[in-house]
Amino acid sequence: MAYRVRKVNxxxxxxxxxxGQGEKILGAIKDAGINMLAFTGFPAGGGxxxxxxxxxxxxxxxxxxxxxxWRLSDIKKAFxxxxxxxxxxxxxxxxxxxxxxxxxxxxxxxxxxxGRYGMIIWVKPKDYxxxxxxxxxx
Numbered sequence: 001m002a003y004r005v006r007k008v009n010x011x012x013x014x015x016x017x018x019x020g021q022g023e024k025i026l027g028a029i030k031d032a033g034i035n036m037l038a039f040t041g042f043p044a045g046g047g048x049x050x051x052x053x054x055x056x057x058x059x060x061x062x063x064x065x066x067x068x069x070w071r072l073s074d075i076k077k078a079f080x081x082x083x084x085x086x087x088x089x090x091x092x093x094x095x096x097x098x099x100x101x102x103x104x105x106x107x108x109x110x111x112x113x114x115g116r117y118g119m120i121i122w123v124k125p126k127d128y129x130x131x132x133x134x135x136x137x138x
Contacts, residue, residue, distance in 0.1 A: 003083025003093065005137040008037060008120075010054040011061060011072045015041075017049040025051060028068055034060045037080055038120055040108055054078065054120065077128050079137055081119040085111050090119055093135065100134040102127050 015021045022041055029036060038054040053061050058075050065072040081093055090109045097104055102123060109119035123131045131137070 003081055003089070005093070005135040006080045006082075007132060007137045008054050008078050008080045009058050009075050010052050010078050011058060011065075011075050012050055012052045013065070013070050013072050014044060014048045014050055017043055017047050021049070022051070025070075028064060029053075029061075032060065032064045034064065038108075038118070040120065054080065077125070079121040079123075079131065079135060081109075081117075081121065081135075082112075083117055085115050085117040089117050093119065093121075096134050097121070097123075097131065100130065102131050102134060 015025070026039065029039075034055060036053065036055050039051065040054075041049050041051040044050045053072075055061050062072060062075075064070075081090075083089060090107075094104070094107070104121055105124055106122040107119060109117060112118050121131070121135075
């Protein structure tokens with residue numbers, strides 16, 4: 001099974017958990033011409049949702065955030081896995097982390113079509129270097 005793991009940067013922000021928030025954010029990103037690697041959002045409780053911005057270059061996201069009045073977090077680190085989609089494709093990656101006793105804080109994985117998949121893995125900052133080695137991240 002062929003896959004590659006990239007070190008990526010991301011930042012997050014909290015938004016009201018209301019219809020249209022994602023469209024507004026993604027529309028601003030599109031209008032600014034920013035190419036995203038991934039975007040994820042999920043409920044955080046208390047009428048709020050968290051959205052994560054994962055991009056090759058974070059400076060344009062930060063600049064847009066300042067213009068739009070977004071309260072962005074500091075830049076954080078994660079992993080982007082891309083590979084051939086087949087039965088058990090993500091298991092091999094997750095197993096490497098488990099065998100190294102590295103806890104995964106969160107993971108999103110999706111079939112991308114044309115026989116490919118993508119996955120984002122978040123670990124605690126204290127585990128990032130070890131996870132990088134285990135995953136052979138570039």
